Amino acid sequence: MSKKVLIIEDEAKIRRVIKDYLMCDDINILEAEDGIKGIELFEKNKIDLIILDIMIPGLDGWSVCEKIRQKSDVMIVMLTAKSEEGDKLLGYELGADDYITKPFSPRVLRAKINALLSRIDKSKENxxxxxxxxxxxxxxxxxxxxxxxxxxxxxxxxxxxxxxxxxxxxxxxxxxxxxxxxxxxxxxxxxxxxxxxxxxxxxxxxxxxxxxxxxxxxxxxxxxxxxx
Structure with missing residues (x-):
């Protein structure tokens, strides 16, 4: 069964690049350009993994992550230009599963997302x-x-x-x-x-x-x- 990934990112170009790479792996993509819409899409759909930028309008990535973690253990990958140790630590404290900093390689991101999705399947099987x-x-x-x-x-x-x-x-x-x-x-x-x-x-x-x-x-x- 196809996996469903939600991209919450305000830059359309970045969303398009991620979408193009992941769709090659038969992954269904949902997109949100701000935190509020991201939460709405999450609540209306069965999401397997979220790619979440931190610096987004509406609600920032920290707030979105915190709100989703109150309801779900869905995998969350933080995507951001911030690379300071404190920012990464805060992401993990809020329940993020992984952290990727910009600029990033689309191929590396694709490999990482597929590895995380495979881990979900393996966890269910075992x-x-x-x-x-x-x-x-x-x-x-x-x-x-x-x-x-x-x-x-x-x-x-x-x-x-x-x-x-x-x-x-x-x-x-x-x-x-x-x-x-x-x-x-x-x-x-x-x-x-x-x-x-x-x-x-x-x-x-x-x-x-x-x-x-x-x-x-x-x-x-x-x-x-x-x-x-």
Whole structure:
């Protein structure tokens, strides 16, 4: 089945270039020239991935990303001229899955988008069926990709959920930050180790330290510590 990609970018030339490259891969493209229209299109369509510029009229990319993350774990690739470390970190903190700076190679962007879309398919294929993990007040329905704390469903971004399940699947094993980055963000990820720390911090804030048994391993990484 064809994938559907939403491009939210105010420059028509850039939208056209991205569209021309992705349509060669049988990808359906929706376009929005500002943040408000982008959100409207997202809410009316089943979107597999969003290419989101930061400097757009209406609502900027930061605000659009934040609003979408309140409702969905759809993959979001931030596309922007901003390359400062703080801007990239903010994008990941808001739940972006990847970050591409302008100017960019359309071929590289196309390869990256196809890799992310393939990862979605692989995740669905490998998803463990009918399995529910229960630890104290923490319940994870792996089939439905839902997390509950005391019967209340948690609103987790895609990376937050994937990280939680990855730590769970390696319970009581210390995982290095670099190992976590490669698994969750991909080996071509050129971000910071702090991205892992930031995502863990968001998980703790949403789920609660008293419920979430993720322990920091000083100078190394993290461990999902479960007492059998």
């Amino acid at each position: 998803k463990e069926q009918n399995q529910i993990f229960i630890y104290k007040h923490l319940n994870i329905d792996l089939k439905a990709r839902k997390v509950f704390v005391k019967d209340k469903e948690m609103n987790l971004a895609s990376k937050e959920y994937n990280l939680l399940v990855y730590l769970l699947s390696n319970k009581n094993i210390a995982l290095a930050r670099e190992q976590i980055l490669d698994k969750i963000w991909g080996i071509d990820f050129n971000g910071l180790d702090r991205t892992v720390d930031t995502t863990i911090k968001r998980l703790r804030a949403k789920i609660g330290n008293e419920v979430l048994p993720i322990k920091a391993v000083r100078g190394y990484g993290y461990r999902f510590e479960v007492k059998e």
